[in-house]
Amino acid sequence: xxxxxxxxxxxxxxxxxxxxxxxxxxxxxxxxxxxxxxxxxxxxxxxxxxxxxxxxxxxxxxxxxxxxxxxxxxxxxxxxxxxxxxxxxxxxxxxxxxxxxxxxxxxxxxxxxxxxxxxxxxxxxxxxxxxxxxxxxxxxxxxxxxxxxxxxxxxxxxxxxxxxxxxxxxxxxxxxxxxxxxxxxxxxxxxxxxxxxxxxxxxxxxxxxxxxxxxxxxxxxxxxxxxxxxxxxxxxxxxxxxxxxxxxxxxxxxxxxxxxxxxxxxxxxxxxxxxxxxxxxxxxxxxxxxxxxxxxxxxxxxxxxxxxxxxxxxxxxxxxxxxxxxxxxxxxxxxxxxxxxxxxxxxxxxxxxxxxxxxxxxxxxxxxxxxxxxxxxxxxxxxxxxxxxxxxxxxxxxx
Numbered sequence: 014x015x016x017x018x019x020x021x022x023x024x025x026x027x028x029x030x031x032x033x034x035x036x037x038x039x040x041x042x043x044x045x046x047x048x049x050x051x052x053x054x055x056x057x058x059x060x061x062x063x064x065x066x067x068x069x070x071x072x073x074x075x076x077x078x079x080x081x082x083x084x085x086x087x088x089x090x091x092x093x094x095x096x097x098x099x100x101x102x103x104x105x106x107x108x109x110x111x112x113x114x115x116x117x118x119x120x121x122x123x124x125x126x127x128x129x130x131x132x133x134x135x136x137x138x139x140x141x142x143x144x145x146x147x148x149x150x151x152x153x154x155x156x157x158x159x160x161x162x163x164x165x166x167x168x169x170x171x172x173x174x175x176x177x178x179x180x181x182x183x184x185x186x187x188x189x190x191x192x193x194x195x196x197x198x199x200x201x202x203x204x205x206x207x208x209x210x211x212x213x214x215x216x217x218x219x220x221x222x223x224x225x226x227x228x229x230x231x232x233x234x235x236x237x238x239x240x241x242x243x244x245x246x247x248x249x250x251x252x253x254x255x256x257x258x259x260x261x262x263x264x265x266x267x268x269x270x271x272x273x274x275x276x277x278x279x280x281x282x283x284x285x286x287x288x289x290x291x292x293x294x295x296x297x298x299x300x301x302x303x304x305x306x307x308x309x310x311x312x313x314x315x316x317x318x319x320x321x322x323x324x325x326x327x328x329x330x331x332x333x334x335x336x337x338x339x340x341x342x343x344x345x346x347x348x349x350x351x352x353x354x355x356x357x358x359x360x361x362x363x364x365x366x367x368x369x370x371x372x373x374x375x376x377x378x379x380x381x382x383x384x385x386x387x388x389x390x391x392x393x394x395x396x397x398x399x400x401x402x403x404x405x406x407x408x409x410x411x412x
Contacts, residue, residue, distance in 0.1 A: 039080070040052070042077070043073055043077060044062070045070055046064050046065075046067075047063050048061070048070055049061050049062045050070060052077035052081040054081050056082065056092060056120065057091075057092045058077065060074065060099055061096040061098070062096065062099070063099060064100070065101070066100065066101040066102075068105065072112065072116050074093070074113075075112070075116035075117075075118045076118075078091060079116075079117075088120060088121050089121065091113060091123045092124045093109060093124065093125045093126065094126045095125070095126070096128060097128040106125065136149045136152060136153060137152060137163075137169075138166070138167060139167060140167050140168060141170065141171060142171060146171070147400075147404065148171050150407065151403040151406070151407035151408075152169055152171065155403040155406065155407065158186075159186060160403070160406065161183055161403065169399065171400030171403075172398050172399075172400060173398060174232075174396050175231070175397045175398060175401070175402045176229055177230045178207075178228030179232070179399070180232045181221070182208045183406060184211070184406070185211035185215070186211075187410050188244065190210070192210070193210060193216075195217045197212070197213055198213075198216055198224055199223075199224060199225060200224055201226050201227065208228055215240070217252070218244065219243060219247060219281060222280050222281075231396040234383070234391065234392055234394070235370040235393035235394065238370065238373040238382065238383065239370045241373070241377065241405060241406070241409055242373035242376045242377065243277075243279075243373070245409070246277065250278075250279060252279070252281070252282060253286075256282060257282070257283060257285070257307075258278065258285045258289050274298070275296075275299075275300070276298075276300070277372070278299065279302070281302075283304055283305060284305060284306060284308065285307070285308045285309065290312060290313050293313075296313075296318055297319065297320055298319070298320065298323060299313075299319065299321075301322060301323070301324050301325070302325050303325050303330060305334060306333075307334065308334060308343070311340065312340060313340065313342040313343050319342050319345075320347060321346055321349060322343065322347070323349045324349065324351075324352065325351070325352070326350065327350055328348075328350045356371075357375050359374045359375050359391065361389060370393060374393070377405075382408045383405055383408070
């Protein structure tokens with residue numbers, strides 16, 4: 014902002030040059046955040062005191078130099094002296110000359126004398142995040158979006174293991190911190206826990222199940238992609254207050270065709286309403302949980318490509334479901350009992366095709382969220398760090 018103001022003032026003076034009288038040279042001084050900036054008519058800018066040197070200090074020094082040399086009437090050889098009590102980032106020192114010129118001050122040359130303490134350039138004020146770190150941009154994105162903050166004012170702890178509570182809280186915030194309609198089902202989650210609302214939301218969306226949450230568990234790569242995949246797919250589902258799947262909206266552009274060939278219905282859905290998975294011509298399989306007790310008429314209307322239904326319960330449980338007539342598409346499909354998910358070949362030797370997380374791995378690779386740890390391995394049990402998790406989220410959501 015100061016850079017723009019200084020440049021604007023300089024431009025204004027130049028535009029009014031015919032009416033502005035010559036200005037006397039003088040020594041100019043200003044103090045910002047503990048650092049005193051003094052500019053003299055001979056072109057010297059002294060930074061003294063103590064504190065962290067920033068771009069604001071450099072721009073202020075340029076402005077003081079402009080004043081000290083008669084409002085830019087004289088070109089000088091600028092000499093920048095930075096005192097011992099000042100800390101300066103390496104990257105900023107390398108850009109001082111560029112910033113002086115960028116502020117609109119014309120000088121013949123710039124020489125820098127520094128006795129300051131040089132520190133590595135950081136990102137967002139975090140001393141453990143450098144500009145060339147692969148997670149640098151994701152960290153700033155996550156902080157700016159208020160998805161997460163640092164572990165302190167000056168650290169992000171990118172190499173610290175990420176927990177289940179943390180990733181689900183990050184996902185909850187990234188999705189707008191929605192209010193959950195579900196009561197707390199977890200015996201180990203208190204209303205005072207920072208992840209209380211995130212845990213309820215994750216349960217409502219079918220991302221987690223059971224009566225214990227285990228928020229302090231380390232989050233593995235397979236868990237991370239599963240949570241993210243379920244969060245992505247759950248955007249397609251609207252669950253009524255009575256537990257019925259009231260709407261499925263994961264449709265392709267310009268038509269009524271789903272872009273997901275394998276739909277997994279959340280575990281807490283109790284019924285599928287009429288014409289809710291309609292015209293899904295690309296739909297080839299659907300996974301139905303044992304929580305479903307009712308399927309109304311024409312639930313899968315015109316889903317002519319549906320060939321396989323993976324039901325999590327037994328054949329007897331399936332026959333106990335109240336399935337309305339006029340569900341021809343469903344009756345023509347092969348029912349796989351006691352089966353959770355369709356077989357998925359990910360190409361990774363350490364991801365079984367029948368693994369609960371196989372489809373999530375496939376989704377993550379297709380979406381560019383992450384790839385394997387080698388050409389043939391995914392390392393599903395490796396624990397994710399905070400830096401890795403915000404990078405995954407950035408790739409999936411910052412579009």
